[in-house]
Amino acid sequence: MSGRETVLSALRTALQDVPGSESPDDVPVPHGRRADHAGPDIVGLFTERAAEYRATVVRVPAAGAAAAVGRALARTGARSVVLPPGLPEDLVSQGPWSRLEDVPPLTVDQLDAADAVITTIAAAIAVTGTVTLDHGPGQGRRALTLLPDQHICVVRASQIAPDVPEALSRLDPYRPLTLVSGPSATSDIELDRVEGVHGPRVLDIVVIEDA
């Protein structure tokens, strides 16, 4: 018997107590939001919570986005910046950094040598201060936001969902998804949180206020 048949037959033997009349869909499970987790000021909460992870968060009007991105790059002294396909040109400012386009795809060594990456996002979560990427246009494949040491996310205020259930409902499960809450961190030494391990050690979030 193959492993598959062995496991399936063991499962059916183990579940003999479950009446045959009970269907898998018989047990209703309540879903969705059961409480208002965020309060009225969703953008304010997102900004505050993301900053608690030591992400650098700024709020700007649409016209100020490129300048805010430029200030984030200047702050770390970035010399090279990765620009994913589909990133709106008006988010990138000119500066003393070289621009790396992912067409044709950059090698891991090129990405590892890059200082920063600028992306848009798919959705954000106010309560947890999380940004989520679906790696579509403006965000690029997953490696782009992993190897450069600084990740600058540009978030439109309308993309911020109040909480986890609402954000997940806005995402497409068939795309690769990455939820990012602050820079990489570890609690592995004495359960004390330390920011900055393998993923980007610097996370900048630029929130564009809706007009």
Place this chain on the structure above:
Amino acid sequence: MSGADNVVWLGTPAFPEAARGALADTRLRANLRRATGTIRDKRLAVAAELEDWEELRETAAAIKRHTLRHLDHHLLRLEKAVTAAGGTVHWAADAAEANRIVTGLVEATGEGEVVKVKSMATQEIGLNEALAEAGIRAYETDLAELIVQLGGDRPSHILVPAIHRGRSEIREIFRRQMGQWGRPAPEGLTDDPRDLAEAARLHLREKFLRAKVAVSGANFAAADTGTVVVVESEGNGRMCLTLPETLITVMGIEKVLPSFADLDVFLQLLPRSSTGERMNPYTSLWTGVTEGDGPQDFHLVLLDNGRTATLADEVGRQALNCIRCSACLNVCPVYERTGGHAYGSVYPGPIGAVLTPQLVGVENAASLPFASTLCGACYDACPVKINIPEVLAHLRAEAVEAGRRDRLLPTTEALAMKAAAAVLSSPKRLATAQRIAALGARLVARDGRIGFLPGPLARWSATRDAPAPARESMRAWWRRTRTTRRDESRTTAEGKEAR
């Protein structure tokens, strides 16, 4: 090699003996006390932030309960969805089969090394050892797993396997061992956790960049879409899940959820329960293979290894609700004092005490169900509401039954329990025993306290006095002082005394 050999570490003494050694290690106790104390307060604070926390726990338990009752159905759905999305699904009945599958998949790539995301399932099956036998080197990339691997050590906590190590010990391990495995530790490494994390970053970077094959576990998998989820903090998970060409995920069959929508509940509960954060730094979700992004060859190995046996027990099956958050370890007064190694299993702490005996058979871990005061702190902390005290008490009965089957003669304990049951089932015998005890106590007690007790009770009197039995029991006092007028109402009860 069977699964049981890896879940429990052969040669580990029964819990009470192993615990004695751990208790004598003052550094270990200080490390554990500090770490569990820190995380407890954090967890309570972030759980209290969600006003529907209790409802979330209820919902999560309901989803798990429901999924387990139709586990075959949901696994077949998952298999279909993963396959449709370009992945390949394998089924492994036990550790040996899982190891064979993974080893074969790595060999087929022609690679001699793999990078690994922290995974309880691969720990449980002893995958690293199996790969080593095939000449394949497995590099653990989670910081705590790295500390354990470099130190030639065993994990002692589900979430933080190196919780038993303090910062200065970690520095020593890095300084001595990193060079043997790759890039050595930087000169002048301090024991500042920031420095230690930086050393791990540098050491592992080259491995991530050149890795062609990765092995991971999974926190969840959605049966409707085939989406697999890994929850992590450091970015080592993202490295392994994104950069290599081949990804092999080993997942216990109980990790499946009916739908993608169910994730909302668990992604709220897990980070708050495990690291005490509102959300962990990184959560990766992927569905099969995505062209031009990440591994183009994805294998999902579904692992039984004792889980169906656990499922067959209607009381014990709830242990399969576990999402490996380790909140129960962090609140457990026993774990706080002994640490994880005393449990002699990959799965320590309260959840280990209910999971291990079920995965390997209670006769192979008979001391674990007794490694608890049944204080219930674990049940209160569990985000999926596993009634751990209930399962512990249930497994104690199983352990006693197993003992009865295996022995021709009953144990001293069984005889004592039988005798006690005879006394405690009859008011007459109880009253007689009380008179004898009171008489005996007069001989040994001083000021109503007894300082030494015989036999197994000496374990009590080694550090505690015992009160002397009362000269007059409650029932004797009542009989002596209360008039028969009152007794009329209890004739039915009195009648049974003749038995």
Place this chain on the structure above:
Amino acid sequence: MRIALFITCFNDTMFPSTGRAVTELLERLGHTVEFPQGQTCCGQMHFNTGYRREALPMVRRFTEVFAGYDAVVTPSGSCAGMVRDHHRAVAARYGDDGLTEAVEQVVPMVYELSELLVDVLGVTDVGAYFPHRVTYHPTCHSLRMLRVGDRPLRLLRAVRGIDLVELPAAESCCGFGGTFALKNADVSNAMLADKVRHVLDTGSEFLTAGDNSCLTHIGGGLSRLRTGVGTLHLAEILASTEGDAQ
């Protein structure tokens, strides 16, 4: 109200003073207390140690002896918890339908002392006087099985003359756990040492709780170290009307 006292086998043998205190207290509040002489034990030790079958005659006896009262009160959180949470399971697994039905009738009438006082009788001020410094250990089963919450503290706060001091890390287990104290004596000791230290930190004259088993454990440690701190069941403080309860 016609209230039956389930003293528990342990209190019956070791701490009849607690039973006398419960009786005195309830009678002072105007209730009739009865003590069915056929009572023995709830079966907790056997159940929790894995000897479930052996607990059956105790469950059967308990159910028969305590049938038909308005309420059954017991000065033990863990024994009340055993009856409430596990008697059904023992009856269903090892007994018969008749027993299961009888258990269903009796179980809802069983109360731990603070539950009976606060929830059923509706009192928090029981007219007690106890001019001493006291700290309260909530005990795991009262706290997490019965969820008595702050009922015992509300009762204690209403005691005249009392100086009630909060116990640090009160919700931590004392390490007793029935046969755990013997099977895992070393771990139990380590837990006890911390509990004793916390009690001493309060500078109390008395440690109180709703369970004499935990008090015996902690008291055994306090006594061995000659700390001079006494242990007293909640019922005995609530029954006290004079200056000296000793």
